[in-house]
Amino acid sequence: MNEVLCMKNITKRYENGVLANENASFSLCKGEIHAIAGENGAGKSTLMKILFGAEQPTEGVIELSGKQVKITSPKVATRLGIGMVYQHFMLVDELPVYLNVFLGIEKRRGILLDKQAMIRETYELCRKYDMPVDPMAPCGELPVSLRQKVEILKVLARKAEIIILDEPTAVLTPQETEQLFRQLRILRNDGHTIVIITHKLKEMKMLCDRITVMRQGRTVGVVNAADVTEQQLSELMVGNAVLLKVNKSPAHPGKIVAEMQKAVVPGSGRLRLDNVSFSVRAGEILCLAGVEGNGQQQAAECMTGQIAYQGSVKVLGQEVSGRSVRTIRNLGMAHIPEDRMTMGTDQQASLHENLISVDFGSNTRLGFLRNKKLRLRSEQQLMDFGVKGQYHTPIALLSGGNMQKVVVARELSQSPKLIIADQPTRGVDVGAIAFIHEKLVSLRDKGCGIVLVSADMSEVLSLSDRILVFHEGQIVAEITDVGNTSEQQLGRYMLGIDRMEAGS
Amino acid sequence: MLDWVLSESFLMNVIAYAIPIIFAACASLISNKAGISAINIEGAMSVAAVAGALMSHFSGSWIVGLAFAMTAGVLMMMLLALAALWLRADSFLSGIALNTFASGICLLIVKGVLNGRTDSSTAPSVMVPQVRFPLLSDVPVVGKAIFSQNLLFYIMLAVLAFLVVLLNCTKLGVQIKTAGYHPEASESVGVSVKRTRVIALVICGVMAGLGGAYLSMANLGYFSAGMVSGRGFMGIAAEAMGAGAPIKAGLFALLFGAVDYFAVGGQTVLSFPYELLNTLPYLMTLITLIIYATAQKRKKG
């Protein structure tokens, strides 16, 4: 084997003392697909950011083809032939594909852009690596899977030898994932070396040649993908045997707590929600599954009163169409939003101020907040949900997992009858995921109706009691026997390849 | 009144009133594209007007005056860059502060140089020359307005064309748009957002400087305190309504200029209180903003 890259004893300590990497090592062979595996917060992203020059290591050395290099910026990394596809795409929606591909390395003729040359080369790259992208299309109009292709093209246009992909499959369906893998293999056969950051065991086995496993900032092992089982991998990643399943008893659905009838949400081009009807019962976890942008989010947003729609939504028997969020919340709706940073919290406020935002109005005297009482309650909630912090701690100081716990604490403490949980465990560490799942299941058992929107297949299959699959704004399948459904089958529904007959 | 509106001089004057607003709109456009709002365009124009008036007077050359006006505009924008990009103060608050700064420094300089006067009429500017295209300027109605104008009018046309080309056909244009739409993307390919924004602010300053120079070196022959009187802000409003398109912003600015002149020119022609006529440009801006926003909202559904 021919080693092209070696990272030795990398330690990364942030200014605030957080240790992201400790003595981590990593090596790459030419022409391999290499996975960096580990739970959230294991330090895999940081290690790769160091390799790409986006972060600087506190200690340690990087050798490229045997020579020690200092990668002080992404620009240097690019010059050294290293490219990175971020999880959050770095695409300018307003610019066409070809300009995004050549962003920063625009071709010029004189002082003007050489648009023709860039279009031509983008087109050629697309053909070579079998990527169906229109060079002229504005990036903002492309679906997620194609936007990702543009990111890869961007890296290729820079003649990268080593390509790092950060969680590339997080936003893809199984079928799209397969397509991506096919393209990655073409790239490997073309002589590129590929690193993918992931925590999905199956994908590592399926795609990769070797796997570097990370835990708590360190490398805990390098294995050949062919030599290990998934169980062994997960043990390496977590340290001891993991719970891949959520502990829960069969559901006992009661009466309907929320009902959507013939809801339509217009969008540019096709409808975002096309005549959708469904209901959720007390004591069940109903999952709205689908590839991002197929209407499941909009369905949830209709129920929380956040977007306008035609049709009817009833919460606990009351029509809430056109009513305010306040009204719906007063009926007993709680909402864990998709994005805790932009919607779920006030990043400039304290934990206490974040905990009282949904019901402060009913704890006042003559308009003045009953602060003593509310403060005691906040302290209690922080304790109950195991949040590390005091009531006056600024929420911005908390980790992602703790922040999400604050959101969950606030929402679940309202004794809700209906919970809309939109990606409740996205970007949260394993401990917090288990905790949040446990809370949701226990509320279900107390007779709460729960609507779950999730892009995480294993969460969908392990937590839900019933699944509605959305495709292009419609419900294409209703799965009641969740335990006997495979990710593959779910993926076929999500892509619209299979479809159950209506009325089932 | 109709005679007045349809007269050749009306069109001439409308264009004269619109020129500084168009320069301001261009300045606002380029800074907004780069993702930084420069509301101190108003103040920058005023400082540029002082610099142009005084320097052209003392040097005896309008070219020197123009150069100093542009430099003054750039300097004011560099102060914004210093505040907003390096000190990371809110660009909005910094803009307000710099407008205050400008009104102070203008008077300080004029008073300092001209012994306590608040205008420079005792030290008249050397005017930017008129340009006259023979033959073409004899075309009726529009001939004089388009082919026999102040040099700054043609510079303004060039600036508009420059903006269109810059934004659509150059590397810098792509960088500016990226810095505005998605700064992280710019950084991720190694293009410093700060650098791009500074360049955009330099261009913005040049344009604001030209707008200021027009006021004190072409429109009026000297600087007087408060002569910008909201034209920078009107430019910002025009740009907002042009939604980032240079030509559209220019047309809105022209419209504002027309109403602005209507208010001033109407004072002698119409029997209507001049105070109320003076509200016209602002009232129109307000109403246009409402109409435009309503239309936008309806379009979105």
Added chain:
Amino acid sequence: MKHRFVRPLLNIVVRLALAVAVAAVVLTGACLLLKGNIEEVMAAFFLGPLEDEYAVAEILREAVPLIFTGIAVSLMVRCGQFNMFVEGAFFGGAFLAGVLAPMLGEHAVITPLLTILAGAAAMGILGYIPAKMKSSLGVNEFVSSLMLNYIVFWVVMYLIHGIAADPDYPNATPYLEDTMRLPLLNEDTELSSNLVIALAIAVCSGLFLFKTKWGYALRITGDNPSFADYSGISSDRYVTASQVIGASLAGMGGAAFLLGNYYRFQWSSLPNYGFDGFVITSIAGNNPYAVPAAALFLGYLRVGALQVSRLGDIPNEVIYVIQAIIIILFGAHFFFHARRKGGAGNA
């Protein structure tokens, strides 16, 4: 608990020291440019405002309008709104007081009180225009409120040159009898009781912002409007309300200022107090409780600048330059947000 008091206090001390340093540097520059005597100028600027009770009263007088507009701006900025109508509202409120008080007649206490309330109400109503344009149509409040300022200004000019004018006294409103005005606190220095109103408003605004449910909702809306909406707080309502409240406090301030310090309304240009409100609130860290202190401080600088201008070399406008630099330095990220940055890591 310690950090909750010590740190803000330290913060304020550092800010003031910085502001004084800025003033000293600018004055030195102005002296060099305009050939002033540095020693004389410094003495006049820093000690002049404190030399006798008249000068001190002058500081307090300067502070009153600044407290009103500072409070008005701080409430709007807390809600994320950069509305300039405070300028026009202060002007409009003052004009209205000049017109209304003589019409109401000589009724001690009642006339000034009603007049002030009317000023607040009228300017609140006008302030609703840019506020509603922002919350319902998404029109940038900065541009619209500026335009409204000019409109209010010219309409007032029209009225004062015509129907609102005193027939015997051109371009001014009728004479205000003592009973129509706010009582004086001190006959000798002519310090008006509008200072008391201003302080009361500061305290009430602080209570409103930090202790009431409306204040809480307003702050949350300012921090993160989508979080507010998600929580069931109608952000549009608070975006509108904060601007209306701000405008009406400014209107109230204008009226109280006129009834305390003038005998007629005869301003012929916008007084710039609205823009000053932004200076004040940035010194005060957008905290209404700290606004009076900030206003006193700026009042002190202004009286200082006035003293300097009496020496003859350096015009009063130097204060604008000092003010601008202070606002920028106080707004600087490393300064303003140091507290939050401390442990937030690389986020």
